[in-house]
Amino acid sequence: MPRRPPKKPDPALDLSAHLLALARLPVPLDPATLFPTNAPIELEVGSGKGLFLDTASAARPDRNFLGAELAAGYARLCAARLARRAAPNARMIQGDATWLVRGLLPDACLAAIHVYFPDPWWKARHRKRRVLSATFLEHAGRVLPAGGELHVWTDVEEYFRESLDFARATGLFSEPVSLETRPAEHDLDYHTHFERRTRLAGAPVWRALLARNDRPASVSRMSSPESKGE
Numbered sequence: 001m002p003r004r005p006p007k008k009p010d011p012a013l014d015l016s017a018h019l020l021a022l023a024r025l026p027v028p029l030d031p032a033t034l035f036p037t038n039a040p041i042e043l044e045v046g047s048g049k050g051l052f053l054d055t056a057s058a059a060r061p062d063r064n065f066l067g068a069e070l071a072a073g074y075a076r077l078c079a080a081r082l083a084r085r086a087a088p089n090a091r092m093i094q095g096d097a098t099w100l101v102r103g104l105l106p107d108a109c110l111a112a113i114h115v116y117f118p119d120p121w122w123k124a125r126h127r128k129r130r131v132l133s134a135t136f137l138e139h140a141g142r143v144l145p146a147g148g149e150l151h152v153w154t155d156v157e158e159y160f161r162e163s164l165d166f167a168r169a170t171g172l173f174s175e176p177v178s179l180e181t182r183p184a185e186h187d188l189d190y191h192t193h194f195e196r197r198t199r200l201a202g203a204p205v206w207r208a209l210l211a212r213n214d215r216p217a218s219v220s221r222m223s224s225p226e227s228k229g230e
C-alpha cells in the first residue's frame, strides 16, 4: 500500500540506547537483558510510526515494551520518539519480528504480544509475507506463558478471521474476547496511527484479545528461518 516516507528524526538525537539491530542481537535472546529494570515484557510486532509503543510505555512504567519494525525509517522514527523522552522501559528492534519470535526468543519470556494492523498482502503470491501465519501463531504461543496475552487488531475482516482460525488450531489460546472502543478525546487518542486512520475514515476495526492457556507448546525455537522448529 502506498505510504509517505517517514519524517527523518533529528540527526543530533542519540538513538543508541533505544534502537537495536535484530541482526546484531545474541541468539537466543533473553529480552530482559535489553532493559535496565526487570519487569514483564510486552512485544509489539510492526510498530509503524510508534504511537502504541510510545504511549503504552509512558502509561505503564511497571512494564517493559519492545517494538519490532522491519522498515528502517519507521524503526528510527519510533526509536527517536522513545529517545526524546529517554524512555527507560521501551526499546525498538529493527528487523523481521516474525524471526525475532520464531528464532531468537526463548519459551515463555513475554507477558503480551501486540499485532496492530499488520500488512494484509492481498496478492495470492504475497500471502506468505503475512505476519499472522500458522507458524507465527504457534511460536506466539511458545513465547507466551499461561495467562500471557495476544492482541490482534486489523481493518481486514478476512485476515482477522484467518488469524483467529490459525490461533484456534494451535490449541494454545482461549477463545478470543472482542473489545469495544470509546470515542477519541483528542487527535492522537488512538491505539495506533492505522487505527486512527481507519476510524477517521469510518471503517470498522476488528479487535481480539486471546489469552494463552496452560497447554505446553508443541514447537521449539527455530535454529534457522527455514527449519521447522519442531
Ligand SMILES: C[S@@+](CC[C@H](N)C(=O)[O-])C[C@H]1O[C@@H](n2cnc3c(N)ncnc32)[C@H](O)[C@@H]1O
Pocket: 045, 046, 047, 048, 049, 068, 069, 070, 071, 074, 095, 096, 097, 098, 115, 116, 117, 118, 119, 131, 192, 193, 194, 195
Ligand atoms: C500497516 S502498518 C501498521 C503500523 C502500526 N502497527 C499501526 O497500526 O499504525 C504495518 C507495519 O508492519 C511492518 N512490518 C511488516 N512486516 C513486518 C515484519 N515481518 N516484522 C516487523 N515489522 C513488519 C511494516 O513495515 C509496517 O510498518
